Amino acid sequence: MxxxxxxxxxxxxxxxxxxxxxxxxxxxxxxxxxxxxxxxxxxxxxxxxxxxxxxxxxxxxxxxxxxxxxxxTANKTSIYTPNLSHGATWQRTSSRPNRPWESIFLVSNIKEWILNDCQEFLNESEFYLRRGIPYRRGYLCFGVAGSGKSSMIGALAAKLNLDIYLVNLGGKSLDDDKLQELLQACSGKCLLLMEDIDCAFTTKKPQDEEEVHPPQHPNSPALANAIRNVQLPKFARQSKEVITLSGLLNALDGVASGEGRLLFCTTDWKDRIDSALSSPGRCDIWIEFKHATRSQAKSLFEYFYRSDPDSQDTINEDEKPAMDITSLAEGFSSHIPDDVISVSALQGYLMRHKRQPELAVENVRSWVEKGCGQGPTPLLHDGKVDLKVIGNTVETDTEKAKVKVNGVKVNGHMEEEKGEDMVDEA
Incomplete structure (x- = not known):
């Protein structure tokens, strides 16, 4: 030892x-x-x-x-996850640097409203106690993938100086009883996060059970087709332990459930969420996340380039007027259609020009017209590095933005190729 x-x-x-x-x-x-x-x-x-x-x-x-x-752990957010090896407890598994609250861009004043609502809840325990109201507050963040749900929650936890208790409702060995134990053991002042809550449970119907069992005749020609065509229902799970809707609701606001924590749930599919989750003490507030607006794109551009002190093009009071980045941001956002491109896609595009804001503005129109793809992927082979766009099909919410990019980009030149999508092998 x-x-x-x-x-x-x-x-x-x-x-x-x-x-x-x-x-x-x-x-x-x-x-x-x-x-x-x-x-x-x-x-x-x-x-x-x-x-x-x-x-x-x-x-x-x-x-x-x-x-x-x-x-x-200063300036870091601690992440706790369940430990189910001995009962149901929490363990600190990681920490990550605090994400600045200023790096989150939501429509209008939604961001400030969420922050104020959370702060008001955390400061009013006596209000709930005196009136005999369970001291709980929950939020459901729903909307398209890549719209910033998880990023906002992480930045909010850092802003409020709260640890994140992350539970995967579809995790192995997690059932109703263990979920109840976890939420009872959850810290009184924390942010409890349940991501992709729609994948956790559903109600099975007899006809749904039949869909996942093809005919069991070894020599039947229909068997091969059934196996190829069978589609597992959205609720199918591969473990014996399951989280039921009633089990989740009891864990959230039952007699033995904990109080004082902020609950955040996320989903990309609001229609799959049972309306019972909207009751007070469960998910009181539902927050919709959409694709980026032009205003969000402008704010993201300004923050992205003004936040990097090492950037050659970042504003320098002795060299450039303060309007440079603002003007570039306006030019950039003018090419971004409203509610078509995700915030994560915009951030990925800016990363391709992370110290070249002028080039980002120059190429953004072409990027949008070609479907907002992730760009060429560095391919290391045979002692050299090539940039390739391989079999990349990008779809967005409008027909105008549906473009198929299929070519090879080498040494800065795009060579368009006709025919079916293909993947080159190095």
Whole structure:
């Protein structure tokens, strides 16, 4: 067992595992045990042992460890995910740098409304308590893929200084009982995130069951066609454990459900969501996310190029007037049709010209006319690097924007090829 100092110790304490560290000249053993007393619900305890130590030393160790943890996680959002190996608990699995709230661009003043509503809820626990109202608030973010739902939620958690508790309702071994345990163990002040909630559950019908079972005749010619044509229903799951609608609703606002957390659910398919989720205490607020407007495209362009201090084209008060980026942003957004292109597609396009705003404006019209594709992919082969666009078909919400790009881009030249889509092999 290797001894480490407090500053290089990665405390990965599992039940029954022990680690050693050096602290102020003492060797301290740290481990975790689980309480066998059923009345204490199997709580876990961290145990610290050292010879000739004093309570003051252990207190100092805890204080310095806490301060060190805060310094390491400053300006970061911690992500917690379920640990179902021993019951249903949460474990901190990662952290990511805080995303600036200013980097989120929503239509009109929707962003400020969401922030104000969340802040108001977090500051009014006494209001709910005095009136006997369950202290819960939930939001359903729905809309097209790539419209910024997850990005907004991540930036909001950073703005409110909340950790994210992420639960995948379609995860392996997760059922109604374990979901109930998880939400009871969820921190009182956090952001609970359930992504793609529409994939979690559905109500099966007898006729739906028949759709997924082709005829079982080994020599039947219809068998091959049935296997090829069979389509699993949207609700099909490959594990015995399932989350039911009633189980989810009870976990969210049942008698034993937790309070004080912000709930955010996301879906690309609002029509698949049961209306029961809109009841107070569940998903009180429904927020629609669409493709980008010209105003969003302009704001994104300005923020993208003004936020990079290393950019050769970023505004410099001694060299360029402040209107340069603003004028370029207006020119860029004038070529962006409203509610056609996703925010993520726009960001991907700007990344192709990440330090060349003039070039981004120059090429944007052609990019839109050709279907807003992701651009050429660097292909490394035979000791060289080529840029290739291979079998790339892009579809958007309007017929005018449906374009098939099928060619090879080498050394900056596009060679259009006719015929069916094909994939080159290096």
């Amino acid at each position: 290797t001894k480490r100092s407090i500053f290089d110790l990665l405390v990965d304490v599992n039940v029954g595992a022990w680690q050693k560290i050096n602290f102020k000249g003492k060797t301290v053993r740290i481990g975790m045990v689980q309480d066998d007393d059923a009345l204490r619900e199997g709580k876990k305890w961290i145990i610290m042992k050292a010879y000739f130590a004093t309570p003051r030393m252990f207190t100092s160790l805890l204080t310095e460890s806490h301060d060190k943890f805060k310094s390491l």
